[in-house]
Amino acid sequence: MAATNGTRAGVIGLGAMGLGMATSLLKAGFTVVGFDPADPAREGATDAGVTTVETTDAVFADADVIVLSLPTAQHVQTVVQSALGANLLAQGQVTKIIIDTSTSEAAISRALSAELSAAGHGFLDAPVSGGPAGAASGQLSVMLGGAAQWVQAAMPALEAMAAKIMHVGPSGAGNVAKLVNNMLVANHMVTTLEALRLGEAAGVHAEEMLKVVNAATGRSAISEIHYPNWVLPRSFDSGFSTGLMRKDLRLARELAAEAGVATPVADLAATLWAEGHSGLKDSDDFMLMGDPEVDRLSAKEKN
Structure with missing residues (x-):
């Protein structure tokens, strides 16, 4: 399912996996904004057509669906808590869905999911398999944990990035x-x-x-x-x-x-x-x- 023009996606973490997912989203019709702390990663993403910004909060401000590709659960927690602290995920705002493709920890995913759900936003733990080649070709396999409503809402972005999408249970199950x-x-x-x-x-x-x-x-x-x-x-x-x-x-x-x-x-x-x-x-x-x-x-x- 291709995204409609104007659908806004963000990618935080533009290494080999994140950049591949960003380009797959671009091919599917999303506009993509991204952030990475490393200058070479941002430069590579810019060359690929991604609009790069200077902070993770700027990604949350510009995108409706945000893909995280980060090293650890603690990085994920820090990024989401920063957006919460900046009032970018407050109740009553336009619904945002976070797709965390990092290999994270179930307890942290469950806590973030509960906090965001209470404010009307979605969080999916969605670790992936398939490597940089799979990310660049949109042929990843993704293991999803989260509520069915958020899985359905995130499906256009997921289908842009993955060939196999397996919803294995509630929040934390993907991890x-x-x-x-x-x-x-x-x-x-x-x-x-x-x-x-x-x-x-x-x-x-x-x-x-x-x-x-x-x-x-x-x-x-x-x-x-x-x-x-x-x-x-x-x-x-x-x-x-x-x-x-x-x-x-x-x-x-x-x-x-x-x-x-x-x-x-x-x-x-x-x-x-x-x-x-x-x-x-x-x-x-x-x-x-x-x-x-x-x-x-x-x-x-x-x-």
Whole structure:
């Protein structure tokens, strides 16, 4: 469903994901205003046709639907609270809908949703999957948490950005689904690396092992997409950092602890992903964890 001309969208966070979503909104007929604290990000967005502004509050002032693409739940909270403090989300004003595509925290999403709903505005936790390429092509998958009325109202913007839109429950449910998914990704990276190293050591090259795994029941997105595109070509440039993966794995384990659910495999994966064991810095692309030429699984903790 394309947006009508004049529909106003805002994007806060114009990195690889945010810029891709902004350009997808532009293609769908939205006018788009955006903000990012980094000068190069704002310049890139301006070149792409986004009207950039100097503050997050200016985005809220100019847009009816605001997309957030931020590093943490605390960033999301700060941005929304700033708009509330500036009286940009007061009761009786034109309805605004916030679509938070960050990998955030359910408790914070629920609190923000309740506060905004009381003032007549919508908040959806809407973490995404698909990477920068999916964002730029409007082919993301989005996991939605929030009230049905806000999902329906936000649908034109969501359909501009995503090919798969899954409303999985009330506020916070999207965050839960994304953390569970990324916990699996962290685990799959470790188990796929383990399998390929075993195959190599026993005389079957990684490329041949992947052919078997991907034609059989051991396959996953890691083996089918990530290894062929970023690990075996040794480009290691998926656009998702090791630090973000560590953060998501930590949040998933905290969620499990709150829910009273044991996650022994994820607990072990967290140890293996830690910098002291893997040798990877937070700034490294997370695909480096899967390099079958480097033994990150039996590395010893560094003192």
